[in-house]
Amino acid sequence: MTDTPLKTTPKATGGFDHLIYVLRANPVTLLAFGMFALIMLSAILGPALVPYDPLQTNAAKALHPPSWDHWFGTDNVGRDVFSRVIVATRLDLWISVAAVALSFVVGSVLGCIAGYWGGWPDIVLNRILDTIMAFPLFVLAMGIVAALGNTIENIIYATAIINVPFYARLVRAEVNIRRSAGFAQAAKLSGNSDVRVLAMHIFPNALPPMMVQVSLNLGWAILNAAGLSFIGLGVRPPTPEWGIMVAEGANFIVSGEWWMAVFPGLWLMMAVFTFNLLGDGLRDIVDPRKRT
Amino acid sequence: MxxxxxxxxxxxxxxxxxxxxxxxxxxxxxxxxxxxxxxxxxxxxxxxxxxxxxxxxxxxxxxxxxxxxxxxxxxxxxxxxxxxxxxxxxxxxxxxxxxxxxxxxxxxxxxxxxxxxxxxxxxxxxxxxxxxxxxxxxxxxxxxxxxxxxxxxxxxxxxxxxxxxxxxxxxxxxxxxxxxxxxxxxxxxxxxxxxxxxxxxxxxxxxxxxxxxxxxxxxxxxxxxxxxxxxxxxxxxxxxxxxxxxxxxxxxxxxxRVGESIRSLLPPEDRKAELPHHVHDRPLVEVRNLTKTYRGSSGPVHAVKGISFSIKQGQSVGLVGESGCGKSTTSEILVRLMDATSGEILFDGHDIAGIPAQGFARNPRRAEIQMVFQDATDSLNPRHTARQTIADPLHRLGGLRGAKLATRVEELATLVGLPLPLLDRFPHQLSGGQKARVGIARAVALEPKFLILDEPTAALDVSIQAVVLNLLVDLRAKLGMTYLFVSHDLHVVRLLCDHVIVMKAGEIVEQGPAQDVMSNPQHDYTKTLLAAAPKPPARRQVA
CATH class of the missing domain: 3.40.50.300 (P-loop containing nucleotide triphosphate hydrolases)
Incomplete structure (x- = not known):
């Protein structure tokens, strides 16, 4: 007597097949992954491929509108806007990825401790997170960068700090509901210490919702970095960066030279949009329960 | 109509x-x-x-x-x-x-x-x-x-x-x-x-x-x-x-049903002779005055109020009671996932109640006391395949690696009747009965002396319950394990157990040999429990 005929249960499939399946099942995810690939390509290969040196000024060509020579036009000192927009991808992406990775790691560790053991670490952590979140986050980031000094590292730290509460709370909740789950108890019976149970059994189960958070967060982090640069904190001219370019271009919109601000702004929007769309697809890929 | x-x-x-x-x-x-x-x-x-x-x-x-x-x-x-x-x-x-x-x-x-x-x-x-x-x-x-x-x-x-x-x-x-x-x-x-x-x-x-x-x-x-x-x-x-x-x-x-043996749950063609299990006189587990008190919002909650019992080596003891009677608390304390408020647990003559549950994972006795959990779905890590789940105790406690580990996992799968191709599936790709088998394989992986079964069939269909109960009987005979079978269903307990303990509100109200308790209950609560169980009509004897 068997429990279930074998043929009715689905066959186990590998990770790559699953990736293809997720991309096929959801065209929005496919679009997001396509755009993500484009962004990654321009971050990695961009500086080698762009037609002009992003820092090369040319007074004779200042403020030319978009043309076949200069797709996105030129700025007030004659630099090619297209080259600058593409080259800026690497810096903006680096800031956001580093900041999100930092807050992911710190937030996960704090959240795991608070969610698993509870007690006073939980209470202390929650009050600290409440304090961070009580500030308007952008203003807090401004304050941190202003206090620590105007460098790219400090933008990363500031962006990471304001994002830690979101990760810590999410992980805390996910760990908390699983700490007395049967599989966690069973793992202890199998000889895993508390730390191992937490790290190897409980935490990986919190990954699917974390992936959504990571992807949304990458979008916010780019926006945040660009915002700080826009108000003159962090990245300094003449380094190509989307926020600075929008800020520089903003002065020329009234006189009709719209391309200086619009194209970097459009790229910024596209990057944020891509990361927001990516979330659902990433969760589906990370969650083994979708792998049927 | x-x-x-x-x-x-x-x-x-x-x-x-x-x-x-x-x-x-x-x-x-x-x-x-x-x-x-x-x-x-x-x-x-x-x-x-x-x-x-x-x-x-x-x-x-x-x-x-x-x-x-x-x-x-x-x-x-x-x-x-x-x-x-x-x-x-x-x-x-x-x-x-x-x-x-x-x-x-x-x-x-x-x-x-x-x-x-x-x-x-x-x-x-x-x-x-x-x-x-x-x-x-x-x-x-x-x-x-x-x-x-x-x-x-x-x-x-x-x-x-x-x-x-x-x-x-x-x-x-x-x-x-x-x-x-x-x-x-x-x-x-x-x-x-x-x-x-x-x-x-x-x-x-x-x-x-x-x-x-x-x-x-x-x-x-x-x-x-x-x-x-x-x-x-x-x-x-x-x-x-x-x-x-x-x-x-x-x-x-x-x-x-009343008067049936555990093998008769299976279809006639699968009824093999039941292997005998040997009960020694030496007690394996002795529980003395075990209490557990929780701090509740409105004063202390006495979940277990000083219970004592002993389980002989090779014996199968049923712990019966309704929700809230303290049977799950008792089993969690015995398996050393929870600390008792007071009392002694003598395992093989040594008191293990004093060892904090937190550090018991590294205790040499960890491999000897194992548990099969109530909900097979909840007790399997959704991100681990059946193979990883069964391998975990072998790897952590048994110290097996590589090819030896793989062989042992496959042996265990065969032992519990889990088809080998299913080993690489995730829990959500397995049926309820298959998940129960994975859980049992994990629990018996290290051939524990004492196995606690916390309503292992509560979430299963009756035909699968029949198979799982018979599997447990076979494993008991093959591996010589001692069982504590926690359940709310007296009829199931009777099929598997030699001795029955009935708990109500944190206290033991009756205990004795399974046949005596079932046929001649002394305490009113036991009588109520027996009377409440649905009574299917008896089967015609000529099958």
Missing amino acids: LSVKDLAVSFQTRRGTVDAVRGISFDLAKGEILGIVGESGSGKSVTSYALMRILDAGGTIAAGEATYSGIDLRRAAERDMRDIRGREISMIFQNPRAALNPIRKVGHQIEDVLRRHARATRQDARAKAIAALRAVRINDAEARYDAYPFELSGGMCQRIVCAIALACDPRLLIADEPTTGLDITTQKAVMDLVRDLIRERGMSSILITHDLGLAAQYCDRIMVMKDGVIVEQGDPVQIFSAPQHPYSRKLVDATP
Whole structure:
């Protein structure tokens, strides 16, 4: 007597097949992954491929509108806007990825401790997170960068700090509901210490919702970095960066030279949009329960 | 009154069309109680949802007719269906807590349905709701009117759901597993109540259940369903005494009854001789004055109040009681996942109660005390394959690596009857019985001396329960393990155990050899428990 005929249960499939399946099942995810690939390509290969040196000024060509020579036009000192927009991808992406990775790691560790053991670490952590979140986050980031000094590292730290509460709370909740789950108890019976149970059994189960958070967060982090640069904190001219370019271009919109601000702004929007769309697809890929 | 002809229901899914119900026909007479019995996936619930037209998204009635007193249920407009639901046909759902709105007073929820069907006005709704609560024999109905669902016990919630279902005097009541998850005494109280109300009001009813014994006790007629078709229908006694279809025979066999042995749960062709297990005189586990007190918000909660018992090596002891009696707390303390407040646990002569549960994972005795958890789904890590799950204790405690580890995992899978290709699947790709086998393989991986079984079959269908119980009996004989079998079901405990401990409210009220306790219970509570269990008709002896 068997429990279930074998043929009715689905066959186990590998990770790559699953990736293809997720991309096929959801065209929005496919679009997001396509755009993500484009962004990654321009971050990695961009500086080698762009037609002009992003820092090369040319007074004779200042403020030319978009043309076949200069797709996105030129700025007030004659630099090619297209080259600058593409080259800026690497810096903006680096800031956001580093900041999100930092807050992911710190937030996960704090959240795991608070969610698993509870007690006073939980209470202390929650009050600290409440304090961070009580500030308007952008203003807090401004304050941190202003206090620590105007460098790219400090933008990363500031962006990471304001994002830690979101990760810590999410992980805390996910760990908390699983700490007395049967599989966690069973793992202890199998000889895993508390730390191992937490790290190897409980935490990986919190990954699917974390992936959504990571992807949304990458979008916010780019926006945040660009915002700080826009108000003159962090990245300094003449380094190509989307926020600075929008800020520089903003002065020329009234006189009709719209391309200086619009194209970097459009790229910024596209990057944020891509990361927001990516979330659902990433969760589906990370969650083994979708792998049927 | 209700006539169903060739009803077929299909669902559109990612993997194409699934036929959940494949052409079933039956009639229901006025005043009749019809039982639909089947295991999970047999289409019994889908049938009732189709009649109420509340199928999930993607589900459609693909073919057939369903007529209720002249109304075509398949083609009736949604607006007419809304009038029919609650007033003509109403339904009691499986999980009473999920069926009630958690943030509304139960009285208001009864008023909703009364006013929806114009059975009450704003002025008299309260009085009528209280009358409905009285009708389901709720004491102090005025006070309960203002209660929220979380303030009530499971049995009480199910009564409220009954009150809502019966508030508008429907003529047909569909009860979908109304007592799953309730204690056995509560189950009896709720089922008796439902039957009395149905008889008093001359209603018809469809009782959907996986428990053939329960259906036999309360229904006039039983339909056995499998894979969306009716395989047999007829009088309960007749189905029990002479089942015609092989599937109904398998179900009848698998239902535990008085005077049957554990092997007789299996179909005749699978009944091998039971291997004997040897009980030594030496006690393996001795529990002395064990207590556990929790700090509750309103003073201390005494979960376990100083219990003492001993388990001999090789013996199988059943720990029986209803929810909240402290049996799960006791088993968690014994398996050293929880610290006791006071008391001693002598394991092999050494006191292990003093070793903190937190550090017990690295104790050399960890491998000797293992546990099979209640809910196989919850106890398997959703991100680990069956192979990883079974390998975990071997790797962590047994120190096995590489090829040796792989061989041992496959040995264990064979031992518990799990087909080897299934080892690389994730839990959600396995059936309930397969998950139970993975859980058992993990627990016996290190050949523990003492195995605690915490209702290992509670979430399983009866035919799979029969297989798992027999597997446990075989493993006991092969590996010489000592069992503590925690359960609320005395009939299951009797099949497997030599000795029974009955717990109530944190205390042991009775203990003794299984046969004595079952046939000649001394304590009133044991008698109540035994009386509350559904009593299926005896099987005809010539199989």
